[in-house]
Every structure is written in C-alpha cells, then in structure tokens.
Amino acid sequence: MxxxxxxxxxxxxxxxxxxxxxxxxxxxxxxxxxxxxxxxPQPRPQSSQIVRITVPDQTGVLINQSAVVDQKNHLVTFSVTSAANQTSTVLFDMKRGLICYKPAEHQSCFLRQMEKSDYDNVNSLLHQSTDKSQLELSGNDTQRQMEFLGVLATSQVDVSTLEEPLQALCQDRSIHWTRRAEGPGKQRLVYFCIDICFPSNICVSVCFYYLPE
Incomplete structure (x- = not known):
C-alpha cells in the first residue's frame, strides 16, 4: 500500500x-x-529660562534687570543695566557656593562665598515653579538692603583654578577675592555699586571698595 x-x-x-x-x-x-x-536620545527641554524682574528704584525709575536661570547646573546669572546704559553681570554658582561680580565700569571681577541669605534669595528664583518670563515686584513692599564688600588688591585669583562658568565670565579680566565689611569708613572711597532685585521682594545694593594694603 x-x-x-x-x-x-x-x-x-x-x-x-x-x-x-x-x-x-x-x-x-x-x-x-x-x-x-x-x-x-530624546530631545531634552531647555534647562535655562530668561526672567525679567521689574521693580521701581527709590526714585520711581524702573530697574532694568534680567536673569538667566539654569536649573540643571544650579546657576543664576543676573544682567543689570545702569541708567548710563552699562550692563554689569552677577553670577550665583549654587553648586560651588560662589558669587562672581563683573561690573561694567571696572576691568576686574570680584568673588565672594555665598551666605545663607544669598541661598535664600536665589532659591526663590531657581526653584520657583512658574512659566512667567516677567516678574513685577511691588515697590511699596520691597525691602532694600546695602552691603559693603572690601577688596584686597593682593588677593588676585588664578583664573585657571576656577571652574568653567567663572572662567567664561571673567576670562579677559583679573579676579579678586572680597569679604563682607561694615563699611568703607570716611577714609575710603566706594568705587561702584551693583543693585540686584530678587523675586522675594528684596533688593540689595552691593558696593565695593579697596581695603588698605
């Protein structure tokens, strides 16, 4: 079969x-x-946000100021334009605990260590959950403070020892350490001041002068 x-x-x-x-x-x-x-790799959202902070000064004129907030790197960079149309820069490096001042009217940068009040002021901008690019502060409720920083001419910093954000900001200038002081006294001159306003309704006028050698 x-x-x-x-x-x-x-x-x-x-x-x-x-x-x-x-x-x-x-x-x-x-x-x-x-x-x-x-x-x-998926496209990541921008970590930086530009925020313009508007508040009238003591004479009623609006302060021209903006801040670049980099949440990823814990950086806040303020740009403050004076009435003479000169722009100074102030960098808050939260990760390293440093503030770097780059005044428009001076060929140097100035460093100081951050203090608790600095962290509190910057945190109000760094960690705020808002999509607003414009923050208007109330002039009547704004607290105004003045700080004096003494500069030692012999305290120049080697720029190569600093991290990238500070190097990029002050690559063409000398850099000096500063320390908080009570005031310059009558025998010393204040060379310049930088006014910075924070979303916590606090405006700080930081003034620099050179300490005796």
Missing part, C-alpha cells in the same frame, strides 16, 4: 508549533523595537 496521509494527531501539534514560533518571533521583534526607541 502507498504511504498514508498524516493523521490528525500529528497535524495539529505541528500547526500549534508554528503558531507558537511565529508569536514568539513577533514578541521578540516588538521588544527589540521598543528597546531601540528608548535608546535613541
């Missing part, structure tokens, strides 16, 4: 085997596609 046809018992296991194999291959392809999609 010739060969007999395959029995139903042998046909159905073969059909189930090929169906199971096809489903497994489809599952593997799907998993690999998802993994490849996850590995492709």
């Amino acid at each position: 010739g060969g007999s046809a395959a029995s139903p018992k042998s046909y159905f296991p073969q059909k189930a085997f090929w169906f199971s194999l096809s489903a497994s291959l489809l599952l593997i392809i799907t998993v690999l596609s998802v993994m490849m999609h996850l590995r492709v």
Whole structure:
C-alpha cells in the first residue's frame, strides 16, 4: 500500500508549533523595537529660562534687570543695566557656593562665598515653579538692603583654578577675592555699586571698595 496521509494527531501539534514560533518571533521583534526607541536620545527641554524682574528704584525709575536661570547646573546669572546704559553681570554658582561680580565700569571681577541669605534669595528664583518670563515686584513692599564688600588688591585669583562658568565670565579680566565689611569708613572711597532685585521682594545694593594694603 502507498504511504498514508498524516493523521490528525500529528497535524495539529505541528500547526500549534508554528503558531507558537511565529508569536514568539513577533514578541521578540516588538521588544527589540521598543528597546531601540528608548535608546535613541530624546530631545531634552531647555534647562535655562530668561526672567525679567521689574521693580521701581527709590526714585520711581524702573530697574532694568534680567536673569538667566539654569536649573540643571544650579546657576543664576543676573544682567543689570545702569541708567548710563552699562550692563554689569552677577553670577550665583549654587553648586560651588560662589558669587562672581563683573561690573561694567571696572576691568576686574570680584568673588565672594555665598551666605545663607544669598541661598535664600536665589532659591526663590531657581526653584520657583512658574512659566512667567516677567516678574513685577511691588515697590511699596520691597525691602532694600546695602552691603559693603572690601577688596584686597593682593588677593588676585588664578583664573585657571576656577571652574568653567567663572572662567567664561571673567576670562579677559583679573579676579579678586572680597569679604563682607561694615563699611568703607570716611577714609575710603566706594568705587561702584551693583543693585540686584530678587523675586522675594528684596533688593540689595552691593558696593565695593579697596581695603588698605
């Protein structure tokens, strides 16, 4: 007799085997596609935000000031334009605990260590959850403070020892350490001041003078 046809018992296991194999291959392809999609770099949102802070000064004139907030690197950079249209820069480096002042009217940069009040003021801008690019402060409720920083002429800093944000800001200038002081006294002259306003309704006028050698 010739060969007999395959029995139903042998046909159905073969059909189930090929169906199971096809489903497994489809599952593997799907998993690999998802993994490849996850590995492709996704565009990240901008970590920097420009915020303009508006507040009238004591004479009623609006202060021209803006801040670049870099949450990823914990940096806040203020740009303050004076009435003479000269722009000074103040960089708050939260990660390293430093403030760097770059006055428009002076060919030097000045460093100082951040204090608790500095962290509190900058945190109000760095960690605020707002999409507003314009912050208007109330002139009547704004607290105004004055700080004096003494500069030692012999305290020049080697720019190569500083991290990138400070190097980029002051690469063309000499850099000096400063320390907080009670005031210059009558025998010393204040060379310049920089006014900075924070969203916490605090404006600080930071004034510099050179200490005796």
